[in-house]
Amino acid sequence: QxxxxxxxxxxxxxxxxLRLTCAASGLAFSTYSMGWFRQVPGKEREFVATxxxxxxxxYYGDSVKGRFTISGESAKNKVYLQMNGLKPDDTxxxxxxxxxxxxxxxxxxxFGLWGQGTQVTVFx
Numbered sequence: 418q419x420x421x422x423x424x425x426x427x428x429x430x431x432x433x434x435l436r437l438t439c440a441a442s443g444l445a446f447s448t449y450s451m452g453w454f455r456q457v458p459g460k461e462r463e464f465v466a467t468x469x470x471x472x473x474x475x476y477y478g479d480s481v482k483g484r485f486t487i488s489g490e491s492a493k494n495k496v497y498l499q500m501n502g503l504k505p506d507d508t509x510x511x512x513x514x515x516x517x518x519x520x521x522x523x524x525x526x527x528f529g530l531w532g533q534g535t536q537v538t539v540f541x
Contacts, residue, residue, distance in 0.1 A: 418442070419443035419444050420441070420442055420443060420532070421439055421440070421441050421513045421514070421515060421530060421531065421532035422439070422440045422441075422442075422513075422532055422533070423437060423438070423439050423511065423512065423513045423532045423533065423534060423535040424437070424440070424535060425437040425438050425535060426511060426535030426536045426537045427537065427538070428538045428540065429503055429537070429538070429539055429540075430539070430540060430541075431503060431504055431505055431539055431540065431541045432502060432503065433503050433539075434499070434500060434501045435500045435503065435537060436497060436498070436499050436500070437453070437497065437498040437500070437513075437535060437537075438495060438496075438497055439451065439495065439496040439497070439498075439513030439532060440494060440495050441494040441495070441496075441513075441515065442494065444530070446494040447470050447491045448517075448519070449515040449516060449517060449519075449530075450467060450468065450469035450470070450515070450516045450518055450519055450520065450521035450522065451467065451468050451469070451487075451489060451496040451513065451515055451516070451521075452464070452465070452466065452468075452513070452514045452515075452516060452521065452522065452523075452528055453465040453466045453467075453487060453496075453498045453511060453512070453514070454512045454514060454525055454528075455507075455509035455510065455511045455512065455537075456509055456510050456512065456534075457508065457509045457510075462512070462525045463478060463480075463509070464523040464524070464525070465477065465478050465481055465485065465487075465498065465511070466478065466481065466485055466486075466487035467487070467516075467522060467523060468487045468488070468489050468496060469519055469520055469521040470489075470491050470519075471519055471520060473520055473521065475487045475488075475521070476521070476523070478523070480506070481507075484500065484501050484503075485498060485500050485501070486499040486501075487499075496513060498511070500537070503537075503539045504539060505539045505540065505541050506539075507537060508538050508539050509536075509537060510534040510535065510536050511534060511535050511536075511537050512532055512533075512534045513531070513532040514528035514530060514531045514532070515529070515530040515531075516528040517529065
């Protein structure tokens with residue numbers, strides 16, 4: 418069964434940190450690029466970060482640059498999102514996604530496989 422499972426969300430005070438993990442199973446992980454997106458009710462899904470295994474530099478949405486870091490271990494089929502300096506505006510459901518485009522993407526429509534999401538809530 419092909420699936421992505423996120424974990425690591427929770428409640429954190431502004432300025433704090435969280436590390437999200439995405440565990441993939443049932444797919445040839447190293448042939449996909451991976452991404453993190455987030456969404457709040459009533460808004461479109463927002464690009465957070467993407468990573469690939471071609472050696473290209475990961476890239477980030479403008480709102481998280483310098484605070485979030487995406488990384489991965491292809492041998493373990495896992496991708497991580499280290500979130501530092503969290504702000505209340507970072508509150509959202511965070512989704513892990515896989516794309517068949519090897520160079521990665523910032524477009525949700527380029528990702529065909531999604532996890533169920535993990536809630537991140539940042540309070541001031």
